Amino acid sequence: MDLDFAGGAPPPDAGYAPAPPRARASQYATAAEALRTVYGYDAFRGDQAAIVNQVIDGGDAIVLMPTGGGKSVTYQVPALVRPGTGLIVSPLIALMHDQVDALRANGVQAAYLNSTQSASERSAVERAYVAGELDLIYVAPERLSSPATRALLQRGSLSVIAIDEAHCVAQWGHDFRPDYLALGDLAEVFPGVPRMALTATATRATHQEITERLSLGDARHFVSSFDRPNIQYRIDAKAEPRRQLVDFIRSQPEGSAGIVYALSRKAVEQTAEALAKQGIDALPYHAGLPAEVRQRNQSRFLREDGVVMVATIAFGMGIDKPDVRFVAHIDLPKSVEGYYQETGRAGRDGEPSVVWMAYGLGDVVQQRRLIDQGDGDRAHKMRQQRHLDAMLALCETVQCRRQNLLGYFGEQSAPCGNCDTCLTPPETWDGLVAAQKLLSTIVRLKRERNQAFGAGHLIDILRGASTDRIRQYRHDELSTYGLGADLSDADWRSVVRQLLARGILVATGEYGTLALGDPAAAVLRGDAPVPLRRDVLGRTGGGSGRAKKASAAADLPDDARELFEELRVWRAGVAREQGVPAYIVFGDATLRALAEHRPSSAAELDGISGIGAKKKDAYGEAVLEVIARG
Structure with missing residues (x-):
């Protein structure tokens, strides 16, 4: 059955009768076959093959892999190889839409259940799932907490359960989602279905919390480097x-x-x-x-x-x-x-x-x-x-x-x-004396006048400024008044910021007045060094002298770069016609490979990374025409 509507399922049909619950048959004999046919890749990267084999064999897995490392392949491929439907728990609707669009562009029968759908659209997805016509189904953790959703899923057959963005289970993490806590019982609700927890962001503590809260004590752990060298x-x-x-x-x-x-x-x-x-x-x-x-x-x-x-x-x-x-x-x-x-x-x-x-x-x-x-x-x-x-x-x-x-x-x-x-290694300087001047000013204001101020006023005192506020409080009579005139306002703000960062200073109260932190005593005594970095202002983040060319084609020869741009124009037109993001058609890396190798026949497209069977059928002829014109 060809699913052909925006939500990933057929439109409702009054004459449609649900088939008896059954597991979707495996489409591919091996993981390598699925990878090559669906995604157009000849080989897995890094730990992908080991993760895929672990899950295909029925084992649980915890996967820590950086963004862009290919996490989605590690649960999508097992869902295509194992009989049944892969259940993907995803925290955001936008991610579901994008991944379902990308999967369907590769010929995969994928769908989602979420609040953007009408009742009839959701019903159509549910019928397709129970009939065993879906490879993957995406739901949010909030929906999976519903007894009705769990009852629906038990009427069909699951091949794998993948919990994406699993760091959301960590209660003291940066992205906590309470409904993730309810996912720990999935092993009891769906016995025998391999489970995966995947994230790109986890400290050791978060990693441990994922393991415990999702009841994955017997899972095999795959921890890739967090480095993103690009x-x-x-x-x-x-x-x-x-x-x-x-x-x-x-x-x-x-x-x-x-x-x-x-x-x-x-x-x-x-x-x-x-x-x-x-x-x-x-x-x-x-x-x-x-x-x-x-x-x-x-x-x-x-x-x-x-x-x-x-x-x-x-x-x-x-x-x-x-x-x-x-x-x-x-x-x-x-x-x-x-x-x-x-x-x-x-x-x-x-x-x-x-x-x-x-x-x-x-x-x-x-x-x-x-x-x-x-x-x-x-x-x-x-x-x-x-x-x-x-x-x-x-x-x-x-x-x-x-x-x-x-x-x-x-x-x-x-x-x-x-x-x-x-x-550009930063220059450092000895900030001990500057720190002592600032800390002494804070101490004198507190001890002699029971006053506390924010950074701006303290810097005015140290630089010997003549402001209404300084005259009002007679702060020009302080012994530290003007002692910091050798540093600019920007320099002093850098000093304050770095002392705050180290806890030598603390900001207190509603207005951010400054007080001494625990390490300040050693600084005042001169017992603790205070090396500071010298800020460089006005530098741009990427280097303003850079060539203005598309980065994916920056080092291609001129003729290949021209072809790359022609392919981008073609891709943009196709994407507009289909109402999908351009990368759903082809990624930049695929366009780059096409521009470099200039395939001249359908057979030669098989060697281009990112062109699977469905995309070859859908776009191969048009791509070859663009290349021939180029």
Whole structure:
């Protein structure tokens, strides 16, 4: 049966009679056959083959694999080889839609059940499942918690259960979803069905929590490297963040798609508007926008080249777009896990990509204040503080950023040569005296006048400024007044930020007034060194001198690059006609291979990675015509 409607199932038919429950027969004798026929790949990558074999043989698996590492293949292939229907638990509707579209483009009978469907559409999917006509069915954890959904699934036959984004089960993680906690009993509800938990983001503690909460004590664990070598990490001191952001985006290859993350809805809308005024095709996305606006903006981002999405972290986890060339943060993420998850949306296709962040003193003060004023008990706030401390350590390191990032996940590595601190090692200076001047000012204000102030006023005192506030409080009479005139305002803000990051200073109260942290006493005595990094302002994240060409074709010969661009134009037209993202037709890597090898017959298409049997039938003739014209 050919499923042919947007939700992944046939339209309702009054004369349709459900078949008796039965398992869908296996379509492929081996995993290699499924991989070659459906996806057009000749071989598995990394641990994929071992994971696939483990599940095909009926074993459970926990899979920790970075974004872009090919997690979806590890559960889709077993679902195609084992008899029955693969159940995929996915937390976001957008991800379901994209993966079902991609599977159907490859000739796989896939469907989803979610709130975007009408009752008749859901009914049609349910009938197809019970009749054994689906290879895979996607549901959200909230829907799987429903007794009605579980009863439906028991009427059919499951081949495998895959729980994607499994880190959402971690109660103290960055993406906790309560309904994930109810998935631990799936082994009892569906005995004998192999289960998988998959994520790209897990510390040792999260890994253990996944194992325990999902009752996967007997599972085999597959932990791949968290390294994404194609991603360049850059973090700059925040000076004029919007100007810096514009410079960064303009430094990227022309036509690049990107995501810009901001902390608040207001910042999202203001940043998108500012970028649009600079001629950048930028769109906002946050939970406060009308659903139709979010859907329209997301659709443009997925289907068009060169669109920049400015968003809160509500956007992205379910976006399966492989050719995002950059991710930028104009506000500090709350944790390293969140930062890794968000930056991981760049370069899923393995092509060179850049992630950039502007980070400043205000970010540190704001995050500390949010923790202090937030809900939760002391233990919860301490966990949040540890998350923030790790994030600040990544921002302030003078060593390789990738080493720091991978070390957070328990992985050792050598300096990468592809981050800002490797490419342009930061200059450090002895900040002991500067720190002592600042700490002494805070001590004197507290002891002599019972006063506390934020960074701006303290810097004015140290620099000997003559402001109404200084005159009002007669702070020009303090012994430290003017002692820091040798440093600029920006330099002092850098000092404050780095002292906050190390806990030498702490921000307190609603207004972020500064006080001494526990390590401050040793600094005041001169017993603790205070090496500080010297900020470099005005640097762009990607190198403004870069050639403006599509990165996937950057190193192709001129004639092959021209053919690549012609294939992109053809692909865009096909995608528009079909109403799907361009990468559903072919990814950039496939177009690159076509441009390099210039196949001239249908037989030669078999050697091109990413062209399976269904896509060869659907697009092969048209592709050969484009190549012949080229």
